[in-house]
Amino acid sequence: MIEEIEELRRQALAEIAAAVELQALEELRVRHLGRRSRLREAMSQLGSLPADQRPALGATSGGAQKAIQEALDQRRATLIEAAEGGTALDVTLPGHRPLRGRLHPLNSLAEELSSIFQRLGFAVVDGPEMEDEYHNFDALNTPADHPARDLHATFYLEGGGLLRTHTSTVQIRIMETTPPPVRVVAPGRCYRRDTVDATHHFVFHQIEGLYVDRHVSMADLKGTIEAMGRQLLGPQTKVRFRPHFFPFTEPSVEYDFSCSLCRGEGRGCRVCKGTGWVEISGAGMVDPAVFAAVGYDPERYTGFAFGAGIDRIAMIRYGIDDIRLFLESDLRFTRQF
Numbered sequence: 001m002i003e004e005i006e007e008l009r010r011q012a013l014a015e016i017a018a019a020v021e022l023q024a025l026e027e028l029r030v031r032h033l034g035r036r037s038r039l040r041e042a043m044s045q046l047g048s049l050p051a052d053q054r055p056a057l058g059a060t061s062g063g064a065q066k067a068i069q070e071a072l073d074q075r076r077a078t079l080i081e082a083a084e085g086g087t088a089l090d091v092t093l094p095g096h097r098p099l100r101g102r103l104h105p106l107n108s109l110a111e112e113l114s115s116i117f118q119r120l121g122f123a124v125v126d127g128p129e130m131e132d133e134y135h136n137f138d139a140l141n142t143p144a145d146h147p148a149r150d151l152h153a154t155f156y157l158e159g160g161g162l163l164r165t166h167t168s169t170v171q172i173r174i175m176e177t178t179p180p181p182v183r184v185v186a187p188g189r190c191y192r193r194d195t196v197d198a199t200h201h202f203v204f205h206q207i208e209g210l211y212v213d214r215h216v217s218m219a220d221l222k223g224t225i226e227a228m229g230r231q232l233l234g235p236q237t238k239v240r241f242r243p244h245f246f247p248f249t250e251p252s253v254e255y256d257f258s259c260s261l262c263r264g265e266g267r268g269c270r271v272c273k274g275t276g277w278v279e280i281s282g283a284g285m286v287d288p289a290v291f292a293a294v295g296y297d298p299e300r301y302t303g304f305a306f307g308a309g310i311d312r313i314a315m316i317r318y319g320i321d322d323i324r325l326f327l328e329s330d331l332r333f334t335r336q337f
């Protein structure tokens with residue numbers, strides 16, 4: 001009899017462990033612990049057994065009853081928890097949406113800029129972020145005593161080299177390897193040792209443009225910049241050119257777009273600080289000294305070059321007043337675009 005009860009116990013525990021529905025669990029309870037179960041029957045016969053057999057059988061059947069009850073309780077809790085946690089299969093529940101990745105707002109703006117220039121006939125090219133002084137400064141007619149070469153603005157690398165401080169390096173790399181005419185844009189990351197605040201970061205993004213051919217003029221530059229502004233910020237966008245200096249262009253300008261947020265009206269606008277204009281970057285006609293560095297004939301060819309601050313364009317376009325948001329990888333921010 002003792003063996004029979006132990007066998008009953010093993011069987012009951014196995015069945016309980018295999019039960020996947022509460023209903024089945026209840027049926028097992030009735031079958032194994034109910035009034036008409038074999039276990040109860042055995043227990044009810046205890047009294048009629050000889051006294052010396054009673055304790056052993058009593059202990060075995062009592063232990064079995066306790067173990068089965070505990071197994072039922074535990075299994076029941078597990079099944080309820082699974083059902084509430086949604087892990088039990090309910091084919092009527094809506095499916096889990098897979099997380100979809102997307103481009104960072106600065107990357108998608110860089111792509112948009114690239115395609116604007118592609119439509120104007122520019123090819124999209126790339127250059128290294130780790131550069132040498134020659135491509136970042138010397139070939140761009142920036143002598144060693146120029147303030148831009150000051151240690152405070154440039155990250156110099158151990159063992160020589162530096163992190164490019166602008167995308168103008170790509171002008172040189174392209175002209176070194178391509179005979180004129182060239183018409184390219186180069187988007188990418190740049191680095192400067194700036195103190196980080198709402199409008200400055202040590203990493204920022206530019207897109208460089210370069211167009212060299214016979215008879216390229218300042219008018220071509222103005223038309224190209226204007227086309228960029230209108231396609232980016234709308235057909236009402238105005239462009240303003242201000243005289244400026246860059247070592248690698250002559251004449252040089254800085255250019256502004258009319259503010260797309262307040263439509264150039266200023267008055268309390270937080271994006272243009274009330275001026276109606278937003279500074280984008282610099283541009284100009286390629287300096288003959290740059291042509292000399294890459295072996296282009298300055299008597300035969302002219303060209304224009306421009307930069308555009310991608311972070312800055314993104315800030316005016318989306319009305320963002322803190323450049324740091326772009327680099328913090330906070331999904332609450334980047335998901336909004």
Ligand code: PHE
Pocket residue numbers: 165166167168246249281282283284305306307
């Ligand atoms: N490289 C300049 C800068 O980073 C911008 C520029 C590009 C100016 C091309 C003129 C021509 O500020």
